[in-house]
Amino acid sequence: MRSLEFYRNVSIGQYIDSDSRIHRFTPATKYLWLVALGVPAVAATHPTVVLLGFAATLALGLAAGVRPGFLLRGLKPALPLFVLIAAFQIIFGWPGDRSAVLLKLGPLELTQRVLGTIVMAIVRTISLMTLISLFTSVTTEGEIAHGIEDSLSPLSRLGFPAHSLALAVATAFRFVPIVAGELESIVKAQAARGADFGSGRGGPFKKTRAYLPLFVPVTIRALERAEALAEAMEARCYSGGNGRTRYLVYETTTADSWARAAAVAYCAAAVALDLIIKI
Amino acid sequence: MAVSSPVRKIVVSGALGAVSIVLVLFNIGFIPWFAGVSITFMHVPAIIAGVLEGPAAGAVVGGIFGVTSLVKAATQPQGPIDVFFTNPLISVLPRILVGVVGWAVFRLFRGRLTGAAAATAGVAGSLANALLVLGLLVLFKAIPLAVAGTVFVSNSLIESAAGGILTLAVVSAWKGIESRSGRSRLADEGS
Numbered sequence: 001m002r003s004l005e006f007y008r009n010v011s012i013g014q015y016i017d018s019d020s021r022i023h024r025f026t027p028a029t030k031y032l033w034l035v036a037l038g039v040p041a042v043a044a045t046h047p048t049v050v051l052l053g054f055a056a057t058l059a060l061g062l063a064a065g066v067r068p069g070f071l072l073r074g075l076k077p078a079l080p081l082f083v084l085i086a087a088f089q090i091i092f093g094w095p096g097d098r099s100a101v102l103l104k105l106g107p108l109e110l111t112q113r114v115l116g117t118i119v120m121a122i123v124r125t126i127s128l129m130t131l132i133s134l135f136t137s138v139t140t141e142g143e144i145a146h147g148i149e150d151s152l153s154p155l156s157r158l159g160f161p162a163h164s165l166a167l168a169v170a171t172a173f174r175f176v177p178i179v180a181g182e183l184e185s186i187v188k189a190q191a192a193r194g195a196d197f198g199s200g201r202g203g204p205f206k207k208t209r210a211y212l213p214l215f216v217p218v219t220i221r222a223l224e225r226a227e228a229l230a231e232a233m234e235a236r237c238y239s240g241g242n243g244r245t246r247y248l249v250y251e252t253t254t255a256d257s258w259a260r261a262a263a264v265a266y267c268a269a270a271v272a273l274d275l276i277i278k279i
Numbered sequence: 280m281a282v283s284s285p286v287r288k289i290v291v292s293g294a295l296g297a298v299s300i301v302l303v304l305f306n307i308g309f310i311p312w313f314a315g316v317s318i319t320f321m322h323v324p325a326i327i328a329g330v331l332e333g334p335a336a337g338a339v340v341g342g343i344f345g346v347t348s349l350v351k352a353a354t355q356p357q358g359p360i361d362v363f364f365t366n367p368l369i370s371v372l373p374r375i376l377v378g379v380v381g382w383a384v385f386r387l388f389r390g391r392l393t394g395a396a397a398a399t400a401g402v403a404g405s406l407a408n409a410l411l412v413l414g415l416l417v418l419f420k421a422i423p424l425a426v427a428g429t430v431f432v433s434n435s436l437i438e439s440a441a442g443g444i445l446t447l448a449v450v451s452a453w454k455g456i457e458s459r460s461g462r463s464r465l466a467d468e469g470s
Contacts, residue, residue, distance in 0.1 A: 038367065042366055042367065042368055081363075085421065088422055088423055088426060089420075089423070092423035092425055092426065117420045120420070121419075121420060121421055124366065124419075125363075125365055125366075128353065128365040128366060128367075129352075129353040129365045131353075132349060132350055132353035132365060133353050136350055136353075161335075164285065164289050165339060167289050167293070168289045168290075168292040168293045168296060168339050168343075169293070169296070169339075169343065170293070171289065171290055171292070171293025171294065171296070171297075172292075172293040172294075172296030172297045172299075172300060172343050173297075174293070174297075175293055175294050175296075175297030176297045176300050176301060176304075178297070179294075179297045179298055179300075179301045180301050180305070183301055183305070183307070205440065205441075205444070207310045208310055208320075208440075208441040208444050208445065209444070211310060211320070211445070212444075212445070212448050214307075215320065215323070215445055215448070215449070216445075216448050216449055216452055218298060218301075219295070219298055219324065219327065219449045220449065220452050220453060222294040222295060222297060222298050223291065223294060223295070223331075223453055225294060226287075226290045226291045226293065226294035226295075227287070227290075227291075229290050229294075230284070230286050230287040230289075230290040230291070233286050233290065234284060234286055234287075238286055239286075240285070240286070240289070
């Protein structure tokens with residue numbers, strides 16, 4: 001355990017409070033843009049399409065008042081990975097690779113296919129990292145939970161439990177500080193008794209057993225609290241689902257409608273561009 | 280096994296999802312092994328959710344775990360391997376299936392030998408996590424097949440055994456299964 005005081009400020013992502021147009025979009029619009037930029041970043045086969053998404057993400061970030069430097073700050077620890085990716089690809093190669101050899105250093109060969117794989121892996125990673133970073137910069141935890149229900153509401157007409165899923169996510173967010181507090185108490189209590197949580201000597205099974213006094217009580221306490229909450233909700237005749245009103249309702253504005261149309265158009269254009277380049 | 284109410288399933292999914300988030304955010308779910316390699320048990324809450332509350336709960340907790348690891352990989356990467364997990368097909372999709380696999384294996388025992396069923400579900404869920412994540416890493420050309428095979432043999436088999444031990448411990452404590460040393464005290468403690 002590096003520190004016993006790491007549970008004080010729990011936050012997921014890195015929300016930046018601002019009144020930009022991007023921040024004011026409804027969560028469903030933000031989710032739609034996340035998917036519209038994420039699908040080409042994951043599925044595109046050409047680096048140009050992925051880089052286009054990366055540029056669009058940086059532009060949206062500037063519109064939201066989030067500096068590119070802030071979005072890209074996660075890249076520094078990732079730099080060794082890019083070297084590792086390149087080394088793996090060059091050392092192990094791909095079976096049946098008949099593409100042109102660009103560089104030869106003793107037994108190691110940098111072929112066109114290997115170079116393409118390295119470039120794609122790196123631009124894909126940078127693009128996704130920036131996109132997720134931007135999404136968490138402009139979306140609060142509450143919006144993340146509510147946005148799930150709003151985004152999946154079309155599917156709820158087909159029987160998909162969008163409300164239940166959103167409630168489970170909202171419950172998880174509400175439980176995080178409680179679980180973190182429990183964990184801190186247990187870590188301190190166990191550390192006071194000389195627990196080393198697997199850093200001591202011994203095989204993997206002994207080290208796993210050392211984690212039992214930490215993992216089991218935390219999980220059991222979370223289950224006990226969940227049981228109490230479920231009973232309280234059932235006692236209040238909570239049934240969820242259809243017809244249930246919500247305290248917080250997000251109004252879809254004209255700007256939201258335009259932004260959603262633009263997201264769909266962007267995604268379609270990116271997929272089409274990828275197909276055209278492939279041909 | 281008693282049938283759980285929908286509200287209970289939702290709330291238990293949320294609570295175990297929170298455990299998963301905390302394990303990911305604070306990097307607690309790692310057990311140091313040898314040569315700087317760590318084995319992880321961050322996926323175990325998803326298996327426990329599958330065993331206790333069914334496939335939907337397992338999928339939700341697995342999904343929460345996957346999305347948290349994706350956000351963490353993108354915003355605060357701790358090491359080189361983290362960055363692979365910015366791809367939702369690698370970080371989220373396999374994790375959704377982990378709890379479902381745990382539930383399916385637990386169901387195979389048809390309510391008998393609960394302890395053995397929980398341990399087997401923990402092992403199977405962990406194996407599914409390792410196989411799916413490594414398989415997708417190879418599919419996305421992040422690592423070659425030879426590296427994936429080495430990681431599976433050196434890391435994932437031990438990780439599966441650890442997953443089995445932790446799942447057995449929690450399910451036994453929660454269900455109050457008798458052991459040689461008597462009934463788990465945790466199961467009787469009040470909240």
